[in-house]
Amino acid sequence: MSETTTSQTASAEALPKAQNPAKQxxxxxxxxxxxxxxxxxxxxxLIIAVIGxxxxxxxxxxxxxxxxxxxxxxxxxxxxxxxxxDVFSRILAGAQLSLGTALTASVIxxxxxxxxxxxxxxxxxxxxxxxxxxxxVMFAFPGIxxxxxxxxxxxxxxxxxxxxxxxFTVPSxxxxxxxxxxxxxxxxxxxxxxSIGCSRLRTMFVHVFPGTLQALIVNFSMNxxxxxxxxxxxxxxxxxxxxTQAEWGAILSQGRNYLATAPHLVFFPxxxxxxxVLAFNLFGDGLRDTLDPKLN
Amino acid sequence: MSDTLLEVKGLATEFKHGKKNWISAVxxxxxxxxxxxxxxxxxxxGCGKSVxxxxxxxxxxxxxxxxxxDIIFEGKHLLELSxxxxxxxxxxxISMIFQEPMSALDPIxxxxxxxxxxLTLHTDLxxxxxxxxxxxxxxQVGIPEPExxxxxxxxxxxxxxxxxxxxxxxxxxxxxxxxxxxxxTALDVTIQAQILALMEKIRxxxxxxxxxxxxxxxxxxxxxxxxxxxxxxHVVEEAPVDELFKHPQHPYTQGLIASVPRLGERLRxxxxxxxxxPDLAAMPDGxxxxxxxxxxxxxxxxxxxxxxxxxxxxxxxxxxxEQEREEVAHx
Numbered sequence: 001m002s003e004t005t006t007s008q009t010a011s012a013e014a015l016p017k018a019q020n021p022a023k024q025x026x027x028x029x030x031x032x033x034x035x036x037x038x039x040x041x042x043x044x045x046l047i048i049a050v051i052g053x054x055x056x057x058x059x060x061x062x063x064x065x066x067x068x069x070x071x072x073x074x075x076x077x078x079x080x081x082x083x084x085x086d087v088f089s090r091i092l093a094g095a096q097l098s099l100g101t102a103l104t105a106s107v108i109x110x111x112x113x114x115x116x117x118x119x120x121x122x123x124x125x126x127x128x129x130x131x132x133x134x135x136x137v138m139f140a141f142p143g144i145x146x147x148x149x150x151x152x153x154x155x156x157x158x159x160x161x162x163x164x165x166x167x168f169t170v171p172s173x174x175x176x177x178x179x180x181x182x183x184x185x186x187x188x189x190x191x192x193x194x195s196i197g198c199s200r201l202r203t204m205f206v207h208v209f210p211g212t213l214q215a216l217i218v219n220f221s222m223n224x225x226x227x228x229x230x231x232x233x234x235x236x237x238x239x240x241x242x243x244t245q246a247e248w249g250a251i252l253s254q255g256r257n258y259l260a261t262a263p264h265l266v267f268f269p270x271x272x273x274x275x276x277v278l279a280f281n282l283f284g285d286g287l288r289d290t291l292d293p294k295l296n
Numbered sequence: 297m298s299d300t301l302l303e304v305k306g307l308a309t310e311f312k313h314g315k316k317n318w319i320s321a322v323x324x325x326x327x328x329x330x331x332x333x334x335x336x337x338x339x340x341x342g343c344g345k346s347v348x349x350x351x352x353x354x355x356x357x358x359x360x361x362x363x364x365x366d367i368i369f370e371g372k373h374l375l376e377l378s379x380x381x382x383x384x385x386x387x388x389x390i391s392m393i394f395q396e397p398m399s400a401l402d403p404i405x406x407x408x409x410x411x412x413x414x415l416t417l418h419t420d421l422x423x424x425x426x427x428x429x430x431x432x433x434x435x436q437v438g439i440p441e442p443e444x445x446x447x448x449x450x451x452x453x454x455x456x457x458x459x460x461x462x463x464x465x466x467x468x469x470x471x472x473x474x475x476x477x478x479x480x481t482a483l484d485v486t487i488q489a490q491i492l493a494l495m496e497k498i499r500x501x502x503x504x505x506x507x508x509x510x511x512x513x514x515x516x517x518x519x520x521x522x523x524x525x526x527x528x529x530h531v532v533e534e535a536p537v538d539e540l541f542k543h544p545q546h547p548y549t550q551g552l553i554a555s556v557p558r559l560g561e562r563l564r565x566x567x568x569x570x571x572x573x574p575d576l577a578a579m580p581d582g583x584x585x586x587x588x589x590x591x592x593x594x595x596x597x598x599x600x601x602x603x604x605x606x607x608x609x610x611x612x613x614x615x616x617x618e619q620e621r622e623e624v625a626h627x
Binding site: 191 | 400
């Protein structure tokens, strides 16, 4: 009885183990320390975004007239603003709004860009020319300027900032995905898919789209960092969150009036924005290095 | 004519060249395939073999390709069908096998999902029945562990295995016609023999008509019953396989056959056909083979040759008769 068990385990060990692509990916990715650090920070900040509002040491909107523009101290570790509101609490509470805005804008913009890029690349011809020329026109504007123009037209507010940031995300994704589609489209297996009777739409979504996922994931992770920066910039310029809302860009914006007397008001929100954007960029770089076969 | 499976009449395919020009890749191609018959389509690279097969499947891009002539499959004029009707035929009634098995399968889809795709598109089978049918076709093409292979990705299989999967995919809906575009070119000789034997088995068991595109005369001699020889976008000769190898009529066919090494023959240098296939954009007038033909006469350069019967079932597009060619050879 025990003999059979031993021989079974022995034969199981002798069998060649199938290479698990997910395991391989994790192994390669974890070799890049900066990317892992980026990912760790992203996870940390996402947790903050979820539980932040409930773990603030002070009510982020409560005024404390006894501590106006107070510097960092044991009571208020990141100091207070001109109304005596605790900066640390406001940044904790604001993570949700800042990240939420950036992520939502990125997802909407990316989705639209992907669909347009797929259509342009796969169908080609006039459709392609039209979509790409419209994108070229949008590229002619500096991204943030375009977002400002959009928000100026439809009015300020968080939702409109999302729309603005999403709109200028679209052309870059359309172009990236179109490029990837052109590459995948010339593969023999796409022709084979059509030869077994797949419709053009089915071929496009089932066989061509997965081939562009790699470019999509990498660029999405990098784009989120940019979107955080753009959304914060818009709020900083007064187009986004209102003064009462705890949003990183808005906090920074208020602090700039006291740059000389209370530099902690710009330092801490600036640092948090900087670290978050850096984390997304490092993570994106790491993903690209891991996924791109040409770099391995 | 009811026993004809596929009839191609006067097929001409042109590609857009620049803004307004069209160049003709194949023209005036006519042939037929009957059920349960393997027809070889032979010629060197660039002579229009693949263009012909892709035209039959209507897989060319619409905006850059013009196809004219008649392609009649079981009484249906394929060129007149809507895109949707054509999709229902592809993979269902006409299937295709490609040259490079390794790149013909979607690299990020499991074999099982790819096999299931054609079946779900063209049949009403349930998920379980699709699985059973997939296992069955994989077993038919000689894959030893079909259940396991279904869970594999293409990169986990060898080239020969991939080609078997490709054939299984093409055969899963029991098509009436199979177009095999150089199915064995990328495979080594032992696998080649197995794949050819497999195609012969499919023909025998399902009475499938097969159009075998190849540049390998050895493959043709081994498997085909009839051969069509193409040169520079034209059919130059058509004959039953024995007849073609014994009495090739067109100087191009003769050159092709002469350039195959034979066992037991001691030759210093293998004969070859001088020159190369003319450029599509600059086709010579008259017979397209004339510039490379050792029998070419003045009239070959100004008259367009037509296929004519030289003996029953055997047609050739050479303007000179056998006798005339002999005279030229002795002169």
